[in-house]
Amino acid sequence: MSESPVAVMGLSKRFGSVSAVNDLSFTVEPGQVCGLLGPNGAGKTTTLRVLVGLQRPSAGRVALFGQPVSFGAPQLLRVGALIETAAFVPHLSGMTNLRLWWEAGGRHLDEADTETALAIAGLGDAVDRKVRTYSAGMKQRLGFARLLLGRPELLILDEPTNGLDPGEIREIRQLLRRLADGGATVLVSSHHLSEVEQTCTHAVVMNHGELVTQGLVSEIVGANHGVYLEVDDSDRALQILGSIAGVHGATVEGDGIALQQESGSRSDLVAVLVAAGLRVETITAQQGLEEAFLDLIEGEERR
Amino acid sequence: MIALLRIELYKQIRRTRTLITFGVLIGLPLLIVAATKAREKRVGQGARRGGRLFVLAKQSGLLMPAVTLELMSFLFLLIVAAMFAGDSIAGEASTGNLRYVLIRPVSRARLVLAKLIVALALTWAATFAVSIAALGFGVAFFGWHSVVLPSSLFGGTAAAVSTGTLLSHLVTATMYVAFSVTAAVAVGLFFSTLTDSPAGAIGATVGVYIVSSIIDGIDPLGVLRYGLPTHYSDVWSTMFTDNTTSHDLVAGVVVQCAWLAVFGSLGVWWFRRKDIKS
Numbered sequence: 001m002s003e004s005p006v007a008v009m010g011l012s013k014r015f016g017s018v019s020a021v022n023d024l025s026f027t028v029e030p031g032q033v034c035g036l037l038g039p040n041g042a043g044k045t046t047t048l049r050v051l052v053g054l055q056r057p058s059a060g061r062v063a064l065f066g067q068p069v070s071f072g073a074p075q076l077l078r079v080g081a082l083i084e085t086a087a088f089v090p091h092l093s094g095m096t097n098l099r100l101w102w103e104a105g106g107r108h109l110d111e112a113d114t115e116t117a118l119a120i121a122g123l124g125d126a127v128d129r130k131v132r133t134y135s136a137g138m139k140q141r142l143g144f145a146r147l148l149l150g151r152p153e154l155l156i157l158d159e160p161t162n163g164l165d166p167g168e169i170r171e172i173r174q175l176l177r178r179l180a181d182g183g184a185t186v187l188v189s190s191h192h193l194s195e196v197e198q199t200c201t202h203a204v205v206m207n208h209g210e211l212v213t214q215g216l217v218s219e220i221v222g223a224n225h226g227v228y229l230e231v232d233d234s235d236r237a238l239q240i241l242g243s244i245a246g247v248h249g250a251t252v253e254g255d256g257i258a259l260q261q262e263s264g265s266r267s268d269l270v271a272v273l274v275a276a277g278l279r280v281e282t283i284t285a286q287q288g289l290e291e292a293f294l295d296l297i298e299g300e301e302r303r
Numbered sequence: 304m305i306a307l308l309r310i311e312l313y314k315q316i317r318r319t320r321t322l323i324t325f326g327v328l329i330g331l332p333l334l335i336v337a338a339t340k341a342r343e344k345r346v347g348q349g350a351r352r353g354g355r356l357f358v359l360a361k362q363s364g365l366l367m368p369a370v371t372l373e374l375m376s377f378l379f380l381l382i383v384a385a386m387f388a389g390d391s392i393a394g395e396a397s398t399g400n401l402r403y404v405l406i407r408p409v410s411r412a413r414l415v416l417a418k419l420i421v422a423l424a425l426t427w428a429a430t431f432a433v434s435i436a437a438l439g440f441g442v443a444f445f446g447w448h449s450v451v452l453p454s455s456l457f458g459g460t461a462a463a464v465s466t467g468t469l470l471s472h473l474v475t476a477t478m479y480v481a482f483s484v485t486a487a488v489a490v491g492l493f494f495s496t497l498t499d500s501p502a503g504a505i506g507a508t509v510g511v512y513i514v515s516s517i518i519d520g521i522d523p524l525g526v527l528r529y530g531l532p533t534h535y536s537d538v539w540s541t542m543f544t545d546n547t548t549s550h551d552l553v554a555g556v557v558v559q560c561a562w563l564a565v566f567g568s569l570g571v572w573w574f575r576r577k578d579i580k581s
Contacts, residue, residue, distance in 0.1 A: 073408060
C-alpha cells in the first residue's frame with residue numbers, strides 16, 4: 001500500500017439508497033497543500049469523515065501514511081483535523097477542553113505543543129473562559145489550536161475558515177503555508193476558491209460523489225487554454241505566436257495579448273518569445289480557479 | 304481507560320445541571336422530612352405510596368431515608384439515571400464534540416464503557432446523596448432511636464428493631480435502590496448511541512420504565528413480568544416495615560444485571576459500528 005499521507009482507493013459511501021461518494025480515488029503526497037473542491041453535496045465532507053475514521057467506507061479503501069484507516073486508528077495521532085465547525089464541551093473553558101481532548105488520547109499535556117497552539121488561537125485570557133461564551137470565530141481558532149497540539153504531519157480541514165473574518169482568514173492562509181513549508185501535508189476542502197488558489201498547490205475536484213479531475217492547481221486553472229501575456233512589442237509577438245503550433249486566436253487585448261493554447265505550457269511560449277528577442281513582462285492563465293471550477297462542473301453536468 | 308473515566312467524570316461533575324440535580328437531591332429529603340414532621344399527628348391516615356413507612360417514620364430519623372427513597376425512587380431517581388445515561392453520548396453528539404473525541408485514537412468500546420461506568424457512578428452517588436441527606440434531616444427532626452414494629456398495624460410480629468439493624472437495612476436498601484435503576488442507565492446509554500438528541504434518549508428511557516410499570520400491573524401476564532426492570536423495584540421496603548429481607552432482592556439484582564448486560568452490550572456493539580454524522 002502507498003506510503004502517501006492520504007490515499008483514497010475506489011472509495012464509495014452510501015447512506016441507504018443515497019450514494020454520497022462513488023468510486024473515488026486520489027492521493028495526496030508529502031508536502032502538498034491539496035484543495036478538495038466541489039459544489040454542495042459533492043461528497044467532500046463524507047470523504048473527509050471517512051479519512052479521519054468517523055465513517056466506514058461502503059466499498060474501497062482509505063489509508064493514512066500507508067495504513068488503512070479504521071475507527072480509532074493509531075495513525076490518527078499524526079493527524080490534525082477540523083471537520084465542519086469546531087466543537088467543544090461548552091461548559092468547560094477553552095484550556096480545559098484542549099487538555100481533556102489531548103489526554104483522551106492517553107498522553108499528558110506536557111507532551112503537546114501548547115505554546116504554539118495557544119499562540120495560533122490568540123485567545124489571550126479568554127482561553128480560561130467557558131467555551132459557551134465564545135464567538136464562532138473564537139471557537140474556530142480554538143479548533144486550530146486543538147489540531148496543532150500534536151504537531152500533526154497531516155492536516156485534514158473541512159471548510160476551516162467558516163466563521164472567520166477576512167483578517168483571520170488571511171492568518172489561516174499564512175499558517176497553512178507555514179505548516180506546508182515545515183513539511184506538513186494539508187488536505188483542505190473549501191468553498192472559497194480564491195483562497196484555495198492562493199493556498200493550494202494541488203486540487204481534487206468532485207461532483208456528485210465522483211472525481212472530476214485532480215492535479216496541480218496551475219494545470220486545472222490552465223486547462224481551458226486561455227493565456228494572457230504582455231510583451232514589449234505586441235505586433236511582433238502576434239506574428240511569432242501565430243506561427244507556434246497549438247496556439248490560435250491571438251488578439252490584442254488591452255495592453256497585452258490574449259490567446260488560446262491547445263498544447264504545451266506557458267513557459268514554452270515564454271521561451272519562444274524570449275528567443276526571438278522580446279521581453280515578456282507578464283504571462284498568466286486567462287482565468288482563475290473559480291472559472292475553471294465552474295467550467296469543469298458545468299462540463300460534468302452536460303455529460 | 305482510567306484517563307477516559309477521569310475525563311468523563313470531570314465533564315459531568317463540572318456541569319451546572321449536575322450540581323443543580325445534586326442540590327435538589329439533597330433538598331427534597333428536607334422537604335419530605337419537614338412535611339412528615341408537620342403531619343406527625345395525622346399519620347396512620349395515609350394510605351398512598353410510602354404510607355406504611357410514613358406511619359412508622361415518626362419513631363426514628365433512621366426511617367426517613369427509607370421514606371424518602373420510597374417516594375423518590377420511582378420517578379425522580381429514574382429521571383436522574385436516564386439523564387446521566389441518555390445524555391452521555393447523544394449530548395456530546397449534539398454539540399458536535401463527539402466527532403473530535405473520536406478523531407483521537409480512542410477505542411469506541413472503551414469510550415462507551417467509560418460513559419456507562421460514570422453514569423452508573425453518578426446514579427449511585429445520587430441515591431446515596433438522597434439517603435444520607437434524609438438520614439441527616441431525619442435524625443435532626445425525629446432523633447436517633449430504635450423502632451418498634453407494632454403487630455396491630457400490618458399483621459406482623461411486634462418487634463423492636465435496633466439502630467444497628469436499621470442502619471444495616473438502610474445501607475442495603477440504598478444500595479438496592481441505586482442498583483434498581485441500573486437497567487435505566489443501560490437502556491439510556493443504548494438509546495444515547497442511537498440518537499444525537501439527548502432529550503430523545505432520556506425520554507425514551509423513562510418511557511421504557513413507564514411501559515414496564517404498566518405491563519407489570521397486568522397480573523394475567525404472570526411470570527413474564529418477572530423480567531421487567533420495575534418488577535422488584537420496591538421489595539426492599541419490607542426490611543423497614545416487617546424487619547424481613549425479601550429473597551426477591553436477589554431476583555431484583557439478577558434482573559438488573561441482565562438488563563445491564565444486554566443493553567450495555569447492545570450499546571457497545573452499535574456504537575462500534577456507527578457512522579458519526581453529527
